[in-house]
Amino acid sequence: MKAAILYAPQTSEKRPLTIGEIPKPQLKTGEVLLRVRACGVCRTDLHIVRGELPAQRSPLVPGHQIVGEIVDGATAELPAGTRVGVSWMGGVDGTCSYCRRGLENLCDLPTFTGYSADGGFAEFAAARADFVFPLPDNLDDLHAAPLLCAGIIGFRSLRVAGVEHGDHVGLFGFGASAHLAISVLRSWDCQVYVSTRGSTHRALAASLGAAWVGTEKEKPPVALDRAITFAPSGDVVVAALSSLRKGGVVAINAIHLDRIPEFDYDRLLWGERQIRSVTNMTRSDAHDFLDTASRIGLRPKAVAFSLGHANEALLAIERDSVDGAAVILPGGG
Numbered sequence: 277m278k279a280a281i282l283y284a285p286q287t288s289e290k291r292p293l294t295i296g297e298i299p300k301p302q303l304k305t306g307e308v309l310l311r312v313r314a315c316g317v318c319r320t321d322l323h324i325v326r327g328e329l330p331a332q333r334s335p336l337v338p339g340h341q342i343v344g345e346i347v348d349g350a351t352a353e354l355p356a357g358t359r360v361g362v363s364w365m366g367g368v369d370g371t372c373s374y375c376r377r378g379l380e381n382l383c384d385l386p387t388f389t390g391y392s393a394d395g396g397f398a399e400f401a402a403a404r405a406d407f408v409f410p411l412p413d414n415l416d417d418l419h420a421a422p423l424l425c426a427g428i429i430g431f432r433s434l435r436v437a438g439v440e441h442g443d444h445v446g447l448f449g450f451g452a453s454a455h456l457a458i459s460v461l462r463s464w465d466c467q468v469y470v471s472t473r474g475s476t477h478r479a480l481a482a483s484l485g486a487a488w489v490g491t492e493k494e495k496p497p498v499a500l501d502r503a504i505t506f507a508p509s510g511d512v513v514v515a516a517l518s519s520l521r522k523g524g525v526v527a528i529n530a531i532h533l534d535r536i537p538e539f540d541y542d543r544l545l546w547g548e549r550q551i552r553s554v555t556n557m558t559r560s561d562a563h564d565f566l567d568t569a570s571r572i573g574l575r576p577k578a579v580a581f582s583l584g585h586a587n588e589a590l591l592a593i594e595r596d597s598v599d600g601a602a603v604i605l606p607g608g609g
């Protein structure tokens with residue numbers, strides 16, 4: 277099969293992916309074989325190809341936002357031809373103390389699609405049958421793929437923040453995750469306050485129904501019930517805290533923060549305010565988000581690339597030169 281393969285980490289300019297032929301994946305017990313119809317490109321893929329995340333296997337086929345149809349390993353619940361999505365969490369051990377408590381997002385031995393297992397920048401991909409999500413018909417391939425990472429994790433952030441119907445919610449930063457989360461929040465009748473750098477992001481937030489839009493230096497005009505921060509910056513976390521009502525929650529949607537600056541406990545945290553981090557996702561987050569996305573007709577902006585242009589897709593993400601999400605369509609090239 278044709279695939280985009282990472283043999284050694286490189287900067288995006290040096291075309292890290294080799295487009296070539298490799299054998300189709302051999303299925304292990306409990307796996308299904310997918311003919312890949314689309315695979316989204318995520319910022320995490322950049323960290324992987326550049327070697328900023330330590331290599332887990334080599335060679336590697338990256339890609340963790342896969343839309344595919346089942347062509348082998350079909351089961352009664354997942355008949356051949358079923359169109360499914362695969363996300364970053366490709367599997368958990370099911371036996372560690374976190375899995376046993378229903379906290380599979382915190383599993384001690386997870387499998388990450390397109391990182392510790394081969395992913396979807398290829399004509400075919402193997403996936404654990406219990407970690408694929410049947411896709412609603414009204415989410416087409418190109419527009420479903422970008423939902424499978426940023427969308428699901430953004431949705432989990434809303435849960436971790438404890439968002440309730442009608443809440444005043446602050447979004448600090450407005451990238452891929454936030455611009456999907458705002459539509460979910462609007463469908464819950466929440467008032468959304470967006471602080472972000474960059475006038476194009478502010479214009480997009482306004483067009484998607486934000487009640488208020490400001491720069492990263494401005495404060496929302498109301499006390500927030502919940503806030504979600506997306507920037508890898510501790511200053512942003514403190515800015516979010518300073519806008520929070522008593523009993524409110526800040527959820528941090530970032531794998532890495534530069535630091536947490538010193539802040540005034542009496543004024544910013546006392547009053548049962550909470551700071552929580554958001555880590556990975558569970559299968560129920562994925563199911564519930566995809567149901568919501570289908571119901572509200574969520575349609576992210578997406579631009580198609582052929583598999584032969586996988587390096588160009590990475591470069592476009594790196595340079596922020598693509599208007600929306602980049603999605604590889606292996607059938608189209």
Ligand SMILES: [Zn+2]
Pocket residue numbers: 318319320321340364425426
């Ligand atoms: Zn991702």
Ligand SMILES: [Zn+2]
Pocket residue numbers: 368369370371372373374375376380382383384385
């Ligand atoms: Zn586990």
